[in-house]
Amino acid sequence: MTKVTPWDVEGKIDYDKLIREFGVQKITTSLIDKINKIAGKNNFMLDRKIFFAHRDLEFALKEHEKDNLFLYTGCGPSGSIHLGHAMVWKFTKWLQDVLDVDLWFQFTDDEKFLFKDKSFEEIQELMKDNMLDVIALGFNPKKTHFLIDTKHASIMYPEAIKVAKKLTASSIKSCFGLGDSDNVGMFFYTAMQAVPAFLPSILKKKKMACLIPHAIDQDPHFRLTRDILPKLGFFKPASIQCSFLPPLTGVEGKMSSSGDAFIALTDTPEQVKKKINKYAFSGGQDTLEEHRKRGGNPDIDISFQYLRFLFEPDDKKLSKIKSDYRTGKLLSGELKKILIDKINDFLKHHQAEREKAKKKVDQFVLKI
Amino acid sequence: MTKVTPWDVEGKIDYDKLIREFGVQKITTSLIDKINKIAGKNNFMLDRKIFFAHRDLEFALKEHEKDNLFLYTGCGPSGSIHLGHAMVWKFTKWLQDVLDVDLWFQFTDDEKFLFKDKSFEEIQELMKDNMLDVIALGFNPKKTHFLIDTKHASIMYPEAIKVAKKLTASSIKSCFGLGDSDNVGMFFYTAMQAVPAFLPSILKKKKMACLIPHAIDQDPHFRLTRDILPKLGFFKPASIQCSFLPPLTGVEGKMSSSGDAFIALTDTPEQVKKKINKYAFSGGQDTLEEHRKRGGNPDIDISFQYLRFLFEPDDKKLSKIKSDYRTGKLLSGELKKILIDKINDFLKHHQAEREKAKKKVDQFVLKI
Secondary structure (H helix, E strand, O other): OOEEOOOOEEOOOOHHHHHHHHOOEEOOHHHHHHHHHHHOOOOHHHHOOOEEEEEOHHHHHHHHHOOOEEEEEEEOOOOOOEHHHHHHHHHHHHHHHHHOOOEEEEEOHHHHHHHOOOOHHHHHHHHHHHHHHHHHOOOOOOOEEEEEOOOOHHHHHHHHHHHHOOOEHHHHHHHHOOOOOOEHHHHHHHHHHHHHHOHHHHHOOOOOEEEEEEEHHHHHHHHHHHHHHHHHOOOOOEEEEEOOOOOOOOOOOOOOOOOOOOOEOOOOHHHHHHHHHHHOOOOOOOOHHHHHHHOOOHHHOHHHHHHHHHHOOOHHHHHHHHHHHHHOOOOHHHHHHHHHHHHHHHHHHHHHHHHHHOOOHHHHEOOO | OOEEOOOOEEOOOOHHHHHHHHOOEEOOHHHHHHHHHHHOOOOHHHHOOOEEEEEOHHHHHHHHHOOOEEEEEEEOOOOOOEHHHHHHHHHHHHHHHHHOOOEEEEEOHHHHHHHOOOOHHHHHHHHHHHHHHHHHOOOOOOOEEEEEOOOOHHHHHHHHHHHHOOOEHHHHHHHHOOOOOOEHHHHHHHHHHHHHHOHHHHHHOOOOEEEEEEEHHHHHHHHHHHHHHHHHOOOOOEEEEEOOOOOOOOOOOOOOOOOOOOOEOOOOHHHHHHHHHHHOOOOOOOOHHHHHHHOOOHHHOHHHHHHHHHHOOOHHHHHHHHHHHHHOOOOHHHHHHHHHHHHHHHHHHHHHHHHHHOOOHHHHEOOO
């Protein structure tokens, strides 16, 4: 069974169906051209339709022309940061760089505390750790502002209650599938998640447009936000939405940091090698002979998919890998080796930046 | 029909029934003696059973012996401060003075915004104004700390979510009668109201007892708080509960600042005179002759009741007024005159203090 909610993604995902059900728009080729024109370059995640859907993206780009746009994304600190997070945030960083705009980065420590069986202190520790990964990805410290739901509650809670006043328990139930046995913090939380979509407008004292890069499972939060913000005098937030980086075990569902089937940004080269070799679902044949003869299936091969999603930006190189794999010229083990090296190159750089990030946290956390 | 919820009090109230239904304890004569012994004097609001019920009051007094008690009360800023508020707070001030303890005074601006058809800005203005009345009542600025739910959210929200995580939507529904068409802020709010009952324990880094003076209609909030706090490692808050100061129009229900049938602490002497003469329900007879003959009924006479509740602390004087009224010696107009003079004496002093309070607010609002 397929399930796509902000907290659970399971099964084989039919993205065209999601687009219809969620009521979002496909990103068209002409829209990609527009972005490329502004950016002065292209982005493989757009070209490959990894970021594939949006709401009001054209409006956001128009406001950008008027220097009236900011970005908003977030992190729910409940475990290690993995490649699925990195995918969204690398694209977010690209957007920040090419658009040269402020990015508001929300850490939803309240959400994870309320929804997970973890203590407040555990969540705080995870959050501090997660921040290092975000910083290490290279966001511009002058234009990136960390908003922490609990720490910044004095500026966020007074705004969240304005959202909450327009949000009934039944709308939360139908949107998120919550029930009467769920805790009242869960009911309230989506009001906090709405705040960064308009807080910069308050702080800058002008009605600004907001663009939210996120994985499509988070859409329900912002659907409610879009209903409410105009009632409070703000624009509906625009969004640019991506598909899910799958778990190591196969192309269904999405990567999550529970279990072992994920690559954390803190994994050692040995762990990466071991995890990919052990878990990464292969589209290859059972024997060497058969593989040479019949070839592999890159569409269901996780190693190929990770190259496509994240680690091989060069279309020509990716295309060659694909055809070599399909024809049986490239073996599963060889394909895994390509991915392992790419991931470890990325992580080597990332982990060095992560060390440096320990001294940079104060530059990012919003001063109150 | 009788109704007693934190937001509505209607009808003739059977306090013995409330005690049974709410599961609170009657304040016994021996308990009053204990308080008097600690205080070194008596209080007419206890003697007259205006404060008549409690939870764990004996426990609170024991902790007070160990210098381990604080007081907590609050104000929901949705209108003018009236005599009903003054009654609870005058007793609270008396308790603070005789016990010599800290008082945490919560301003629930979020609650009133979420529950009332008023803007955030209106509530903020009302709150600033209400604070002047609280200060004017003479609380010790060195031991009184104003906690404002929105302003102090950075310290309150992180604690409120710990309460919220243990509070289901269904428990809120059954306790407060909320439904799915109510907003999610209303569901969450009671978690904020719980915080001052344990925040001082966190700030002082020791497990302290909390005593809450309040009108009995607020009991449902603290019933939930009492269930949850031990799970978070704190004591159940104790409470000392009063009956309702009735509206001018009669002994049913409670005084509220909607309509005209209340005395605000900012009323002019002329307004007081006019309101008492126009609205204060009289237990007297229709004609002077009949009154002299049959006498009045002080039990349903609002002027007499206000003297009993607030303005004639001297039992002998009150008793004389009562018998003079009952025998017809004292006329309704004369009784009203006694009350009007008492109220205006009180308000003259209060309003002078209120002017001075404008310069004192900073001494009371908790520094963050």
